[in-house]
Amino acid sequence: MKTAVLAAIGDELLSGARLERNAHFMAGKFHAKGWEVRRIEIVSDTESEIIALLLRWVGKTDLLILSGGLGPTHDDMTRHAIARYLGCGLVADDAAYDRVLDRVKDDPKRYAYTESVRDPQAMIPELAETVFNPAGFALGMKFTREGTRVIALPGVPFEYEAMVRQELPEIFAADEKRVASVIILDTPEMHIAAKIPEVISHPFLHVSILPALPQVELIIRGEPDTVAWGEGLTRSRFAGLVLPEGSMSVADAVLIEARTKGVHVSCAESCTGGLVGAALTDIAGSSDVFNGSAVTYSNDAKRNILGVSEATLRDFGAVSAECACEMAEGSRRVYGTDYAVSTTGIAGPDGGTDTKPVGTVWFGVAGPDGVRAVMRLLPGNRGEVRTRAVRFALAELWKSIHNQ
């Protein structure tokens, strides 16, 4: 099994000012290709820390990818550290940088600025090779030592992604499935293993059971044939409760199902504040079946936009089955859709009561056959309650369309 180590460089990552995402992105890609990611490390942007990182891993892994520290500012130390490690100087790769510059030739201001930071952005250690940047301006660099291939790339996510795609085409090639994900609805985590003991205990499969509250995600890894067997068995044991193959998420499942059935969907959101719509539109091409979402945070908006009745709000409150149903029906009506899902609840930290504690969320699903409401008491802080409410809402919407 080939191994990779993913390192991110930057004090902004160690200080919590930025969340590291490049290593996470690549980890999934390597994993799907059967590579082992041995470690993810976030290190400080000092020369000594970067050199220590190289000393730690060169000779011990097939691939080491560094991200960050290649920009033009005073805290960008990666290229200096690599040159020091290799015991060489830095030299400008003017040919590569001219290609980068060419991209802004019609914008005199940006051209002048990009030219002014040729040193350091074009500087490459003499004993390393240039990695061209097809999406940004700082050049990357690579070298091989003691059997370890080292690639250093800028930390800006879309530059990083463009450059790993360019340098590691084998990781991004379509291929047999060495990892399968099965998303299981309405089944507590604790009841999963007992239904598929032969998958869980299979000697050549590695199975992770991950709570993705309120769903559970089962990840099955191994050789393609064995993974296919394990995935098939799992899907049959949980028939009716698993999202279809190829659905990467509940949002994805909703869009696929809506396309298959030829229906349009919309939302009405209170406590999720737009996150259900955001989850659906995060997926390119969603516009062919998703019409929109009415985020109605105030009671006035629920009344005026969705037609929730004064009596409902007065007698049952906004967090109620009645309100959830009227919101879903209202969304279906104003967006002219076939199915609509609504959320209304108490995300916290304030607003909870004895009868409706923080985490109480009502969901409504309206469709051609009528409307239904379901309540869940979701655990966690404000962000977690909201995230879980999004997944639950989409799962309920998916079930309604699926069972049509």
Added chain:
Amino acid sequence: MKTAVLAAIGDELLSGARLERNAHFMAGKFHAKGWEVRRIEIVSDTESEIIALLLRWVGKTDLLILSGGLGPTHDDMTRHAIARYLGCGLVADDAAYDRVLDRVKDDPKRYAYTESVRDPQAMIPELAETVFNPAGFALGMKFTREGTRVIALPGVPFEYEAMVRQELPEIFAADEKRVASVIILDTPEMHIAAKIPEVISHPFLHVSILPALPQVELIIRGEPDTVAWGEGLTRSRFAGLVLPEGSMSVADAVLIEARTKGVHVSCAESCTGGLVGAALTDIAGSSDVFNGSAVTYSNDAKRNILGVSEATLRDFGAVSAECACEMAEGSRRVYGTDYAVSTTGIAGPDGGTDTKPVGTVWFGVAGPDGVRAVMRLLPGNRGEVRTRAVRFALAELWKSIHNQ
């Protein structure tokens, strides 16, 4: 300076199935207290990797926090690894676990399950102390060796957070400011340093300039007095272009400004699909000034819900100044608000044209004094274009309210 190392344990993190957030959360907290986070590491959930982690850091840092691997399933190896490292056995802390059980005494099913996983969830290495779990069921553990305090906690974010708050009250106490963040609008990253050279080059300040496109975030760290001086000088040099003190984000700034001015706000979203509403409602208490957001993905929804005219959609298209203005005005009208911001653009990867390439986003801001539109060509992939459009929309909304 006290040092901490933050480690997360779990193959689901190394395989890209889950994004690590606990270390990121704590990194920000330590940083604000003047601690140095020396490293963030993500390691595999095998006994040998966890023991190697302990050997690597015990004696070399003041504090080491482990997260994950304490649940009841077969891949939860942390407690075994710690016992092996300490050279002792595991013993159940029944008293602590009984307190945990007490929480589900009214739910027979959950009670039975939680009791059935007493072993391993109550098991603590004999040479370690129990860390009570006030939010979940798996107990944590802690010990001190060679001057390093080691704390092992479950990986579930809200349990982790509850337990670090309980174990490290000094990190969560209110305190003098050792880190200041200044968010600067409408100023390219490259022009920042030249306007505040004495802050950038101050020997006792550490300054990071972070693109938070389309804004720039300046993070100033050091002793409280020096940080206050640096922040003050920066704020005066960029007067009118900085978000007010205490605003943690543009969404926060909008809510604070709206409260100060006594106005209500709403949105109309196309390409951001609900993310602007989600950003505002991510902040607790937003309901006092935020009424809602009309996510109108289809042209029909733009017409029917926001009253965008047929002629506008036909003559200029949905991605146009005219449509952005009508969307903002429509949102202000249907939500009965004082200010509304709209987004309509091409997030990609498809849908771009020569005149409206991917990344083209029009923003409209409507207020008591009329409506205006502004266009930006935002770089990045679909997710980045959307995220940047959210920040830009909120900044434009903030400016309109601020300059009222």
